[in-house]
Amino acid sequence: MKNIKTICLLLVTTLFFACNNNKPEDTKEVAEDKNDERFENRKAEKDADFLAEAAGISLEEIALGELAASKATNTEVKDLGSMMVTEHQKSLEELKALAAKKSVALPEAMTDNAKEDLGKFSNKEAKEFDKDYCDKMVDGHKDAISKFEKASTDAEDADVRNWATQTLPTLRKHLDHAMACREKCEKDKKK
Secondary structure, eight states: OHHHHHHHHHHHHHHHHHHTOOOOOOHHHHHHHHHHHHOOSHHHHHHHHHHHHHHHHHHHHHHHHHHHHHHOSSHHHHHHHHHHHHHHHHHHHHHHHHHHHHTOOOOSSOOHHHHHHHHHHHTSOHHHHHHHHHHHHHHHHHHHHHHHHHHHHHOSSHHHHHHHHHHHHHHHHHHHHHHHHHHHHHHHHHO
């Protein structure tokens, strides 16, 4: 009888935790799932996924930029962070308008990976933060430029192609600024 009670208690506990383990879904995945349901044309779905990904990029850049503007010790890195916040907020507003026009769902918050990155950067020492932030901006913008270049030629929707094309010069400017900041951090580190 005692074993049956123990087994029942274990089953109830296991079921309770299994049913209550409703980890909130990643908002980018939620947006992409909505877009998958909404668009039957594969190319239109790819355009929607690009817009959702672009929104995720901007959300992360804004959060990391805010952190850099307050935490960085190097003035250029602080300026880079402030620039990222201002320009990615502007880009995100343009993107939201385009997405609304095209009935595309966008993520409402950063992805789980972006939140994890933000947590890691929040815990970095000041000097380490500056260089690592610049490295992240260089790598992230190289990746973003590649995605935007592809969308500027391959997107089915002309408005999506145009938005990607119009955003590329800003992303390239960000990359140049991030590379200059990284170089400055490397020089400062050698001193």
